[in-house]
Each structure stands twice: as structure tokens, then as C-alpha cells.
Amino acid sequence: xxxxxxxxxxxxxxxxxxxxxxxxxxxxxxxxxxxxxxxxxxxxxxxxxxxxxxxxxxxxxxxxxxxxxxxxxxxxxxxxxxxxxxxxxxxxxxxxxxxxxxxxxxxxxxxxxxxxxxxxxxxxxxxx
Numbered sequence: 585x586x587x588x589x590x591x592x593x594x595x596x597x598x599x600x601x602x603x604x605x606x607x608x609x610x611x612x613x614x615x616x617x618x619x620x621x622x623x624x625x626x627x628x629x630x631x632x633x634x635x636x637x638x639x640x641x642x643x644x645x646x647x648x649x650x651x652x653x654x655x656x657x658x659x660x661x662x663x664x665x666x667x668x669x670x671x672x673x674x675x676x677x678x679x680x681x682x683x684x685x686x687x688x689x690x691x692x693x694x695x696x697x698x699x700x701x702x703x704x705x706x707x708x709x710x711x712x
Contacts, residue, residue, distance in 0.1 A: 587645040587701040589692035595637055596690070602683040604651035604700055605658045610677045610710060619676065620650075625707045630684065633703040637688050645690055649705035651681050657697035682706045 608616045608625060616625045625631070637648050652658040658678050682705070683689055689702035 587648075587650060587690060587692040587694055587699055589639060589643050589645060589690050591643055593639070593643070593690060593692065595688050598683055598685050598687045598689060598702075600685050602687075602689070602700070602702075604653065604681045604683055604702075604705070605655050605711075606649075606651045606679050606681050606705075606707065607658055607661045607676055608679050608707070610675060612675075616679070616707065627707055627709065629706065631705050631707075637690060637701060637703050639690070645692070645701045648690075648701040648703060649683075650694065651683070651700045651702070651705065652694075653691070653698040653700060655711065657699065660695060660697065678711045680708045680711055682708060 609619050610616050633648055635647060637645060639645055662676055662678055683700060683702040684704050687702045687704040689700050691700055693699060
């Protein structure tokens, strides 16, 4: 997943917790993984990026925790991953997340949907 930002976009600092949404693969037994990097998440755990966020020369951001601004924006991504991942083991699901206060983040777009890329994230819960 790659966030596209405007040329003049600057990194921001979260002044309060920011609610976001993320498509993850879940097996229904507390195993949650990201579909792009196969990174394993646990609910309610704070994840921090080891590196700082940086904009590439093509105005994209690859490294970081990617999420969507709205639950509506995540629907196209969910449909894409659901058709690829619908197996007995893992299914694509939408999860509510927090970008914690003090996190560094960018706002941009992914697949025409307003999205974030942040240096910290907490996966809260699966949305039903």
C-alpha cells in the first residue's frame, strides 16, 4: 500500500487521538495480519515505526502504518482483499484503529480514498 500526498504536504503531529480504519486479514481466532506486509497485529497494542516517516521523490509514502480516514473509504479495499482472501483460514475485515496523540502522520490518498500514513497505530476492534 502506498499513500500519495500532494507535493507541498508536510508531516503533521496528532494533537489528539485520531480514529482511522484499516483492512486486515483475520482468522477469527485472534490472529490478525496486514494483507500487504503479512505483519501480525494484536488488538489494543501500540505499534511504533522504527524509522521516521519520509516522503519519496514521487510524493508517495510507503513505510508506515496505512489506514483510511473513514469507514466508507475502506469499502473498495475490503472488497478487493475479500475476493483474494476468502478462504477457510483468513478473511478480510475492517478494523477500527487509533493514531495516538503525538504520532507523526501524513494525509493523502490511496486508490482515490482519503487516507493516513502514521508512525504509530493501535488496532482497537473488528467492525461488524
